Amino acid sequence: MDVNALTLLVEIIDAGNLSEAARRLKMTRANVSYHLNQFEKSLGLQLVRRTTRRVEPTEIGLKLYEHGRAIRSSLLAAQESVSTLGESLRGRVRLSVPSGYGQLVMSAWLIAFKRNYPGIVLDVMFENRVEDLLRDEVDIAVRVMSEPPQNLVARDMGPVRWVACASSAYAARYGMPADLHALRTAPLITSAVVGRQLRLAAYLRDERHEVLLEPGVISENFLFLREAILAGLGVGLVPDYVVHDDIRRGDVVTALDPWRLSIFGTNMYMLYMPNRHHTRATAQFIEFMLDEARKAGRGLPSRA
Template sequence: MAIAEMRPNEGMDVKALILLVEILDAGNLSEAARRLKTSRANVSYHLQQLEKAAGVQLVRRTTRRVEPTEIGLKLYEYGRTIHDTLLAARESVSTLGQGLRGRVRLSVPSGYGQLVMSAWLIDFKRQYPDIVLDVIFENRVEDLLRDEVDIAVRVMSEPPGNLVARDMGAVRYVACASSAYAAAHGMPQEPEDLRAVPVITSEVAGRQLRMAAYRGEERRELRLEPTLISENFFFLRQAILAGLGVGLVPDYVVQEDVAGGAAATALDAWRLSIFGAHMYMLYMPNRHHTRAISTFIEFMLQQARGAGRG
C-alpha cells in the first residue's frame, strides 16, 4: 500500500492512534507513561499491538528517544487530527455558556519576561481571570517545549525549523555604563575597545561569548571575556549602575536609566548582536490550541506590536 493511500484499518482504534500521538509528542515511552499516568510496560504493550495491527514498524527506538518511521508519521498525522478534534469538542461542551477558561503554560526569558512581559501578563490575567497562567522564567535554549510547555518566548538569530515561530520584534543590545563610570573612565569608541574594559553581561552556559557589530556594510566580530556574568538582568542592571564596568544588555534593561541620565550608552552607531536579533514566540506545529492558548498568543503578539517590537 502506498504511503499516500494509507488509512487506519479496522484493527486500529481511536485510542491506539491517540496513544501513538502521545508517545511521539512525549519523545519516549517513559515520558508518555508519566503523562498518561500508566506504566511504561502498558504503553509498550499497546504500541506493539498497534504495530501488529498496522503490519509495519511505526517507531524507531533509540537509547533516548523514539522517532516515527515514514508510515508512523502518516498515522501520527491522522491521530493528531482525531486528538485535536476530540479536544476541541470536549472544550466546547465544558465551556458552553461560560467565560473563557483553560490553562496556559509558558516559558519566557528572565530579562524580557520580567522587565517587559510581566505587565502584559498581568493585563491578560485581568481581562481573563478564569484562565490559569503558569509562567516559567528561564533562558535555556535547548528543548524549549519540554515539560509540556505550550509556548516558549526566546531571543535567537534563527528559530528552530521544527517549531512555529511568531516574530515578536527586534532585540537591540546596547553598550552602557553608569554616568559616573563614563565620566571617570570614558566609554568605548570602537567595538574592539570592549576587550580592554570590564564587561557585564549574560552568557549562554558552555559557549564562548561572541559579539557581532554591524555598521552599514561593515561587520566586526570579537570574543569577549566578561568579568561579571548572570542570567538575572535585575542584578546586571544594578551592577552597571554601581559603576562596575560596561554592560552589554538589551536596551529595555536600562532604557529608563539612560532616559533619566543615570546611565550612558556607547557605540550607538553600531548594531550589536550577542544572542540573536529577534524575539520569537515558539510553539509546536499541528498541536491543538485551546481557546485560552489561542487567545493568549494573539494578545501577546498585539502587545508586542503596540510596543513597537512586533
C-alpha cells in the same frame, strides 16, 4: 484505522519512551507495549524503533504521528467548545520568558491579561531554555534569537536592540569605548552561555565585525546586570529595554550607537510546538501578547 491506537502512538512518540507514556496515560508499560504491537500488526508496518531508553518513529510512524496530532487537536478543540459553551475563559497557560524581557517588558502585559481573564491560571517561568517546549513542560516560550528553530512555530514579537552602556559616573571617570576593539579590554557586564566563548557581532551598513569578549560580570539575570551597570562596575552589553528608563533619566549613557550589536540574537520570538492542541485560553493568550507587542511598537501585526 483505529483512532484510539493512533492517539496512543502520538502519546508514545511525545513521551519519548514507553515507560513515560505509560505514566502519562496511567497505564502499565506492558499494556502500552501490547496495544502498540497490535496497532503495528494491524497495519503490517513498524511504526517505532525501540531501544532500551527511547523510541524513535520510523518514516511511516512519523507520518501517522503528524496526522494523529492534528486529529487529537481537533477532537480536543471540539470537546472544549462543548464543555465551555457559554462560560468565561478558563484553563492554564504555561509560559517561559527571559528574565529581563519577562520582568521589564512583559510583566505589565501579563498582569493586564490576568485582569481581563481572571479564570485563566498563568504559570510563568523566568528562564532561557527552549528545550522545555519539547519536554511538554511549557505551552509557550518567548526567546531572543536570530533565527528560530525550524521545528517550532515562531511568532515575531519585534527586534531586540543591544546597547553598549555604562553609568554616567563610570563614563565621566573612565570614558566610554571609542571603537569595537576597546571592548576587549573594558570591564564588561553581560550575559553568556556556560562553556561557550562569548562573541559580539556588530554591523555597520554592509560591514560585519566580530569581537571576542571576556566579561568581568556574567549573569543570565538581566535585573542583576542592570544593577551592576548602575553601580559603575563597567560597560554593559544588554538589550535596550534593560536600561531604557535609566538612559532616559541620564543615569546611563551609551557608546558605539551607529553599530547594530548582537550577542544572542536580534529578534524576540514567541515559540510553540506545531500541531499541539491550543486551548481557548492559550490561543487567546497568544493573540493578546502579540497585540501588546504590536501596540508597544515591538512586534508585527497579529494574524490568525
